[in-house]
Amino acid sequence: xxxxxxxxxxxxxxxxxxxxxxxxxxxxxxxxxxxxxxxxxxxxxxxxxxxxxxxxxxxxxxxxxxxxxxxxxxxxxxxxxxxxxxxxxxxxxxxxxxxxxxxxxxxxxxxxxxxxxxxxxxxxxxxxxxx
Numbered sequence: 001x002x003x004x005x006x007x008x009x010x011x012x013x014x015x016x017x018x019x020x021x022x023x024x025x026x027x028x029x030x031x032x033x034x035x036x037x038x039x040x041x042x043x044x045x046x047x048x049x050x051x052x053x054x055x056x057x058x059x060x061x062x063x064x065x066x067x068x069x070x071x072x073x074x075x076x077x078x079x080x081x082x083x084x085x086x087x088x089x090x091x092x093x094x095x096x097x098x099x100x101x102x103x104x105x106x107x108x109x110x111x112x113x114x115x116x117x118x119x120x121x122x123x124x125x126x127x128x129x130x131x
Contacts, residue, residue: 002063006123007076010057014077014119015084017049039108043115050119054126065127074120081119 021042029038058065058073089095095103103109 002061003069003072004076006057006061006063007073008080009060010053010073010123011077011080011084013053013057014046014049015081018046019088021045035106035108036111039111043111046115047118050122051126054122058123058127065123067124067128070124070127071121073123077123078116078120081116 025038025042029041033041054074058070063069063073086097086100089100090097104113
């Protein structure tokens with residue numbers, strides 16, 4: 001139960017940051033500087049959100065930070081994130097699942113995929129010193 005709670009809180013914290021930053025990237029930055037540069041501008045802010053949330057959420061629930069537990073948190077949060085991302089893409093941007101997955105083959109999609117990998121691994125990486 002605690003692992004699921006931490007995964008959900010971690011997901012919500014980082015997804016909220018991305019949900020706030022996304023319109024800024026898409027509506028303001030992309031038309032001016034292009035998709036790749038806009039994604040690169042957003043990435044450090046998302047990384048900060050990941051680090052803060054990965055450190056804060058296990059402590060909030062009082063979860064011991066075992067490697068297996070933190071990997072489970074990251075993978076659980078990634079599953080929630082992907083489901084939410086597909087839903088947001090379909091409902092708000094009118095993109096099919098196929099269109100959303102096709103975007104991963106673009107340069108900005110590669111940056112996004114790297115951020116997704118870091119999102120999944122961040123709880124384990126950031127909490128390794130407290131084991």
